[in-house]
Amino acid sequence: MAREFTPTITDLEALKVFTHPLRIALYRALSTARAATASQLADQVDEAVSLVSYHLRKLAAHGFIVEAPELGTDGRERWWKPVSDKGWSFRGSDFVGDPEGAAVVGQVTRQLLATRTQRYGAFLDQQSAWSTEWTDAAFSAEYVPRLTAAELAELAEEMAAVARRWQQRGRAAEDAGDTEGREHVALHLYGFPYRP
Template sequence: MHPKSEPEQITDLSRLKAFTNPLRMQLYRSLYAAGTATASQLAEQVGQTPSLVSYHLRKLAEHGFVAEAGGRSSDGRERWWRVASEEGWGFRSSDFAGTPEGAAAVGTVTRAIHDTRIAQYRAYLDRTGAWGKAWTDAAFSSEWILDLTPAELAEMNDELEAVARRWRERGKAAQAAGATESREHVSVHLYGFPSRP
């Protein structure tokens, strides 16, 4: 059994602020999904110039979020990139709440993450018919109203992350074994937050 890997917890404000730029967040997400890509490939995906994408990839690399993927270029002219950690990253709002600048960065990054997830789900809804019955029957959207303590909510988060990690590893292993038929990227968005009706 593999040791439990955790997403890197960002505690440095300058690193968090790197993601206040929406293009950087989009590039990171695209690169995470692709595994490796060049600035030109990513530029095509996000509708920007390769030079602008290269600039933002270098900024993400300065903050340790992406790194060069060695051994991919056949002629050495084009740099290949990858995310620095397959486990991704996270942050706790409370680590930045002590200053107005920190609170503003948390708000900007959190809203951008949320907006990106909403846009992704809307794009799926707009093209539901194109996915076919098997995918539309398998897709889900659920909401539960639970009565929990903060400790119980944190415990539930740990359990849900363990489930997601298990399924991610299962998908990677199947893909590595050549089982790629009908395999697509699947986005799973789970939220848990206090609410007073």
């Protein structure tokens, strides 16, 4: 089986697209839906359709999403879909020699952390609305292995491969019409050095 890579952003202007929290929210909503119109996305993010359309065009201008005219039923609908079902990634080291690049990496990383924290907080606030089966299946864990930088990079690759395998399994089931009992699941993983 060929190894699948997540597209990596190396262009600073493209990375800047994700300094805006609404663009992160729209990209996530579109990735979850796999395709949607600006009106559908506007309902999800509680923003005006015109504002959502503007930000979708910004995402498209940098190649993160594309129009999906094959999904429209009439000429008035404008459908969008992500370019990749693998999402995107970036490495701080690609921007380390550029002070602006380092600032943008920090800003995007903090925006992503804020949206992930908000999503997990919403789950914690709404746990009582979920069945025991789901609340027992949910997890939060922290491990503190002592590793080299190379080992941490290897661990990250292994964790990404596992997550991709489960993502593909869920998508295949959904494509086959098996949606019974399935929910969207957010999986957040962080691996970083620290000194006690």
